[in-house]
Amino acid sequence: MSAPRTLFEKVWDAHLVCAQTSDTPAVLFIDLHLIHEVTSPQAFDELRARGLGVRHPERTLATLDHSTPTLPGDADGERPYATPAAKAQVEQLQANCGEFGVHLHGWDSSERGIVHVIGPELGATLPGSTIVCGDSHTSTHGAFGALAFGIGTTEVGHVLASQCLLQSKPKTMAIEVDGALPAGVSAKDLILHIIGQIGIAGGTGHVIEYRGAAIRALSMEERMTVCNMSIEAGARAGMIAPDEVTFDWLTGRPRVPRGAAWDGAVVHWRTLASDPGARFDQTVHIDAGKVRPTVTWGTHPGMAIALDAPVPAARDAVEQRALDYMQAHSGRAMLGTRVDVVFVGSCTNGRLSDLREVAAILHGRRVASHVRMLVVPGSESVRRAAEAEGLHHTILAAGAQWRLPGCSMCIAMNGDIAAKGELVVSTSNRNFEGRQGQGARTVLASPAVAAASAIAGHLADPRQYLNEAAA
Amino acid sequence: MNAVTRIHSRSAVLVDENIDTDRIIPARFLTTTTRSGLGRHCFSDWRYLPDGSDNPAFALNQPTARGCSILVAGRNFGCGSSREHAPWALLDYGIEAVLSCEIADIFRSNALKNGLLAIVLSEAEHRWLLDHPGIELAIDLRTQTISLPDGGRIAFEIDAFARQCLLEGVDQLGYLLARSAQVDAYLQRRAAAASAGVAA
Numbered sequence: 150m151s152a153p154r155t156l157f158e159k160v161w162d163a164h165l166v167c168a169q170t171s172d173t174p175a176v177l178f179i180d181l182h183l184i185h186e187v188t189s190p191q192a193f194d195e196l197r198a199r200g201l202g203v204r205h206p207e208r209t210l211a212t213l214d215h216s217t218p219t220l221p222g223d224a225d226g227e228r229p230y231a232t233p234a235a236k237a238q239v240e241q242l243q244a245n246c247g248e249f250g251v252h253l254h255g256w257d258s259s260e261r262g263i264v265h266v267i268g269p270e271l272g273a274t275l276p277g278s279t280i281v282c283g284d285s286h287t288s289t290h291g292a293f294g295a296l297a298f299g300i301g302t303t304e305v306g307h308v309l310a311s312q313c314l315l316q317s318k319p320k321t322m323a324i325e326v327d328g329a330l331p332a333g334v335s336a337k338d339l340i341l342h343i344i345g346q347i348g349i350a351g352g353t354g355h356v357i358e359y360r361g362a363a364i365r366a367l368s369m370e371e372r373m374t375v376c377n378m379s380i381e382a383g384a385r386a387g388m389i390a391p392d393e394v395t396f397d398w399l400t401g402r403p404r405v406p407r408g409a410a411w412d413g414a415v416v417h418w419r420t421l422a423s424d425p426g427a428r429f430d431q432t433v434h435i436d437a438g439k440v441r442p443t444v445t446w447g448t449h450p451g452m453a454i455a456l457d458a459p460v461p462a463a464r465d466a467v468e469q470r471a472l473d474y475m476q477a478h479s480g481r482a483m484l485g486t487r488v489d490v491v492f493v494g495s496c497t498n499g500r501l502s503d504l505r506e507v508a509a510i511l512h513g514r515r516v517a518s519h520v521r522m523l524v525v526p527g528s529e530s531v532r533r534a535a536e537a538e539g540l541h542h543t544i545l546a547a548g549a550q551w552r553l554p555g556c557s558m559c560i561a562m563n564g565d566i567a568a569k570g571e572l573v574v575s576t577s578n579r580n581f582e583g584r585q586g587q588g589a590r591t592v593l594a595s596p597a598v599a600a601a602s603a604i605a606g607h608l609a610d611p612r613q614y615l616n617e618a619a620a
Numbered sequence: 621m622n623a624v625t626r627i628h629s630r631s632a633v634l635v636d637e638n639i640d641t642d643r644i645i646p647a648r649f650l651t652t653t654t655r656s657g658l659g660r661h662c663f664s665d666w667r668y669l670p671d672g673s674d675n676p677a678f679a680l681n682q683p684t685a686r687g688c689s690i691l692v693a694g695r696n697f698g699c700g701s702s703r704e705h706a707p708w709a710l711l712d713y714g715i716e717a718v719l720s721c722e723i724a725d726i727f728r729s730n731a732l733k734n735g736l737l738a739i740v741l742s743e744a745e746h747r748w749l750l751d752h753p754g755i756e757l758a759i760d761l762r763t764q765t766i767s768l769p770d771g772g773r774i775a776f777e778i779d780a781f782a783r784q785c786l787l788e789g790v791d792q793l794g795y796l797l798a799r800s801a802q803v804d805a806y807l808q809r810r811a812a813a814a815s816a817g818v819a820a
């Protein structure tokens with residue numbers, strides 16, 4: 150019997166082309182490479198300059214998401230790009246994919262969407278696989294028990310040319326989430342709470358495995374929300390052991406194995422969970438029962454606090470700068486803070502279940518007159534499914550905008566931005582200074598908190614609306 | 621890539637902790653399709669006033685910080701996104717080395733692949749450098765030391781493979797491509813295991 154191994158170690162070991170030595174990093178085989186328009190052009194240029202091709206185009210999947218407008222094109226089909234550079238970037242990816250034989254889910258694809266939303270939807274994201282993308286939120290795919298992490302553009306070139314990466318083995322961290330989340334408290338609240346506890350560099354150098362009863366109880370969408378934000382705790386990746394929830398979710402998706410191959414795969418996937426007695430370099434315990442609706446008060450995701458708890462006093466110059474930038478007040482709760490913009494979307498919370506939650510709260514209500522609310526589905530599939538359920542009617546009737554899929558205000562490089570000083574309640578993952586527009590202030594929140602705040606016109610607890618709806 | 625062996629410069633200091641990649645290069649400048657010319661956007665929202673003139677309060681705009689190629693930055697530098705535009709922008713701006721007591725994983729990896737030395741020091745050494753802006757430093761990658769004006773030295777650790785590549789001025793893609801046969805063998809092992817019913 151070999152030594153007990155963690156989920157991460159099993160996936161790592163299974164992808165070693167060359168083992169790590171004291172002088173050289175490991176050569177790791179990459180099963181799936183996701184690419185998008187922002188971090189790939191310089192990598193393709195490198196291939197051209199060296200006369201190289203893409204080694205495994207069939208393991209490469211491209212989409213348009215970051216620079217893409219979320220408003221429809223005009224009568225001539227001309228799309229409202231933010232800048233000519235944004236348009237050129239999109240056209241560059243179209244040309245590169247054509248030239249190198251990479252499948253692109255472009256404007257004409259019914260599967261186009263945010264890269265971390267479409268990978269799982271297509272069943273391209275599989276348990277036990279290695280997945281990389283020139284995007285730090287690649288950690289999302291770890292929800293399926295994949296080892297998935299973000300890389301830079303030079304490495305995008307490495308993977309295109311060789312399907313491999315040079316990697317030093319990271320350390321492992323177990324986050325054991327015991328107990329159960331209280332009613333009306335979501336996976337987003339949980340992960341904001343976790344980052345608030347361990348800090349934004351708490352996971353640096355580590356791959357996190359989320360474990361425990363509260364994690365097992367999460368749906369696949371909720372698991373993706375948790376793993377998505379692993380990078381906000383500094384971790385390379387976040388993983389959750391695959392189980393029946395995972396297999397059920399993947400069943401029948403376009404790219405998963407079929408027939409006997411599927412059965413064989415599931416048998417293998419069941420063996421991936423960390424062995425009893427497997428050692429982690431660090432272990433953290435979180436009590437799910439203590440988590441409340443949680444938001445950020447400052448300018449990084451670790452500055453998170455329960456919605457109704459007082460904002461802390463600044464302990465240093467960094468926190469003082471954050472308080473000043475956010476115009477937040479120590480000693481006062483974020484609850485009740487006036488809101489200008491509400492953004493629902495992104496690879497953190499732009500999936501169907503998120504939109505359902507938002508629609509349930511918006512149903513029969515109106516967005517406050519001074520609030521601009523954007524709802525941006527994570528993908529064309531999400532958009533279709535939401536429209537089939539009529540969610541867009543509810544959203545539009547409430548006075549919110551229903552947009553085309555893309556990253557939109559998560560990174561605000563497609564023209565969807567907030568003005569200087571505006572306060573945005575956002576279901577995305579980063580509240581850095583200027584992330585949603587120069588001088589814009591971001592409060593990270595769950596879809597339910599975002600929807601409740603849109604109606605109230607200030608940061609509000611969704612549980613009051615959920616209870617009313619139920620009554 | 622050019623070989624990197626020694627960097628000699630006065631130090632410029634940004635004391636802030638958690639300087640994220642959005643602050644190094646805001647997302648609106650990411651629509652470029654080249655690597656070059658990002659230096660003028662480096663720290664854009666911090667460095668310029670709304671009218672486009674230099675912000676006199678920004679530390680790197682101080683006369684003493686101009687032209688420095690060694691940046692000493694607060695803890696957890698480069699956190700956030702995987703955008704390689706961050707090291708590209710810093711290099712184009714003229715920074716050749718970043719020193720801190722903690723540097724975010726992906727940023728560090730990206731930096732080293734582009735010849736930007738990302739060096740992690742102990743908290744005490746880091747504190748001392750933060751407290752002494754504008755001093756002459758000489759970084760020697762071969763000996764893995766930083767020489768101080770008083771003759772003192774700080775030793776540092778750096779990834780052995782990245783160091784070798786930097787010293788020789790070779791990039792890592794060549795190394796990977798030379799392992800093509802091993803990749804073929806790996807894929808054969810996997811296929812054999814799969815057909816034997818043992819998933820790889």
Ligand code: SF4
Nearest residue numbers: 286495496556559560
């Ligand atoms: S939605 Fe935001 S975090 Fe996700 S891929 Fe797009 S820009 Fe990155």
